Amino acid sequence: MKVFILGLCFFLTSAIAASAQKKASASKTNSPHSEQEIINLSKKKWQWMADKKADTLAALFHENAMFVHMGGSWGKEQEVNIIKSGGIHYKHADIQETSVKFIGNTAILLSKIRLLAVVGGNEVTNPFIVTEVYVKEANKWTLGSLSFTRLMGN
Template identity: 55%
Template sequence: MRISIIGLFLLIVSISLSNAQTKTTPTKAEQEILDLSKAKWLWMADKKLDTLDKLFDDRAVFVHMSGGSDKSREMEVIKSGMIWYKKAEIYSASVNIFGNTAILLNDIDLVAVVGGNEVTNAFMVTEVYIKENGKWKMGSLTFSHLRRPVKLTNNK
């Protein structure tokens, strides 16, 4: 009986600790990346090419459902409107920092205009940032299509 009570107590404590670990407040650096990512979606929607040019590293890579591209191609896609990143609805975001590299995951619904047609897709987006000379630069942006249904009810 005593062992059962101790076992139950340890189980409750371990569950409480695991829940506490998943609800941590982001560090200053993590919050900086989360804020930068949110701003990036707005800059992409507004086609702020000068700002994006400063954010995207010259060696950055971009992976879409149709394949990969480099910075110059991605900038041309945004400028021409081939893809208009109209709105990103972010459901969750997490960031891990390893030295001067940050990896961010976003679970989003992306409303985009592609070839003149508005589409909404569920994506897990992986963003990789590298800190150089005190500033974060994006090194990679990868869209992975999710099988979950689109959650966004209002595409406007």
Template identity: 60%
Template sequence: MDDKTVEQDIIALSADKWRWMSDQDMPALTTLFHPRAVFVHMGGAWGTDRELEIIEGGFIHYKRADIHEVSVNVIGATAILLNEVTLLAVVDGNEVTNRFMVTEAYVQDQDAWRLTALAFTKLLTSAEEPPA
């Protein structure tokens, strides 16, 4: 499979991931998330089991991710995807909207792509930009 096809597959898989997270589709997420994956949020970092608990328990409900930009770098059996998104979520019962650069790392594992890292970096808006 050439890199362009892999890039398209990873972009589609990432979009599916956002939908599965919104729908709390635990079987799909359990298959997608590598057992040793790491998840980095504004409030901390943890592994796959905790991320699945958080999603299933509704502690974070990913309602909608509006994707503004996406890019993929394929390096052997690893794909690194960058998403610039506006994320609408419910966190601890409060609806919040944040603009993030989301880094996703995928590896080929037994002929399937598995998510091994998901990291959120909050982007500054014009009102939050530091003075020059």
């Protein structure tokens, strides 16, 4: 009888573990969000910035978006105006590494980049870790935050 009960416990434990593994792998493959979708959106954003497509970027930027640069921080309207006026021209972002994490309907993308830009009429190249926060509302991703952290010694 002890052997039967022990065998039954082993069988039930194995069945529960197999069911949990199946659910875990199903939730990974059926994720409502796609890392690649966010990576592609970020790449488009960099191209739009290089092309100075301020109106296209304005549609991507959330109304309450915040932008953090080496020289300060500001909201959507000022960022769009800076791009329109050429105050900052993001000429090329050489993306070296990228990762994406999701928290609910929020995507956090980290990129290690080497940015070629014209700032105040001077062409500069800087290594950055860039944090982009995207929020999905009404089935559409918008950029909620863009922050540049300059890497030292690169």
